[in-house]
Amino acid sequence: MKKQFAVIGLGRFGGSICQSLVKQGMEVLAIDISEDKINKYANIATHAVIADSTDEDTLKSLGIRNFDHVIVAIGDNIQSSILTTLMLVEQGVRHITVKAQNDYHEKVLNxxxxxxxxxxxxxxxxRIAHNIVSKNVLDYLELSDEYSIVELMAGETVNGKSLIDLNIRAKFGCNIMAIKRKEEINVSPTADELIIQGDILIVIGADNDLNRLEQDLFNDED
Structure with missing residues (x-):
């Protein structure tokens, strides 16, 4: 069975999620208080309704508790975001993801x-900051306050060297999870795997260690 999603708030973030879920073949209920936004997504989402998500009876009438996952993507109205989330929790929604505006907002939502x-x-x-600092950093995903996963593009510095030559785990405390080469991906590569310029290394580690790794081995000059 297809999973059923509800997206509340159809700004840039919510609208993008709505479109992406539909492209993946999911059933999506799009909810917004703005008629213009609902008209925009009426032919994109499975269903689109004008509704005030802070109204308990409205959410009940939409059968919101029956959805597998509800995404609260309300823009600048923090009060509406908090009230909507509270209503969803009280109605027993199984999985609730909420967009936060700041750290205080996040604390309240949690x-x-x-x-x-x-x-x-x-x-x-x-992500952009890491990409600006080094052209070899392609992507950066925070796992927690201290740990992240980073995609690094191999340059001249590491070209032709094996993983055992680089000794990244011992020198930097980071682990290479996989190597992408064109259309192929090598998960858990062996120590004798040679790195070729243009390879993409997927690395996990503490932020400080990843920063040292980026600067020492993946910061080739233009």
Whole structure:
């Protein structure tokens, strides 16, 4: 069976999630208080309704508790975001993901029972900052306050060297999870695996260790 999703708030973030879920073949209920936004997504989402998500009776009438996953993507109205999340928790929604505007907002959302809180603007800022510092950093994903996964493109510095030559785990405390080469991906590569310029290394580690690794081995000059 297809999973059923509800997306509340159809700004850039919510609208993007709505479109992506539909492309993946999911059933999506799009909810927004704005008629213009609902008209925009009426032919994209499975269903699209104008509704006030802070109204308990409205959410009940939509059968919101029957959805597998509800994403609260309300924009700048923090109060509406919090009230909506509280209503969803009280109605027993199985999985609730909420967009936070700031750290205080996140703390409140966690306290009232949101299952996952995301910071799209902050997370994108982290990714862009790492990409600006080094052209070899392709992507950066925070796992926690201290650990991350990073995609690094191999340059001249590591070209032709094996993993045992680089000794990344011993020198930097990081682990190479996989190596992508064109269309192929090598998960858990062996120590004698040779790195070729242009390879993409997927590395996990503490942020400080990853920063040292980026600077020492993956910061080739233009």
């Amino acid at each position: 306290k009232i029972g949101a299952h996952k809180v995301v910071h799209p603007e902050r997370d994108m800022g982290v």
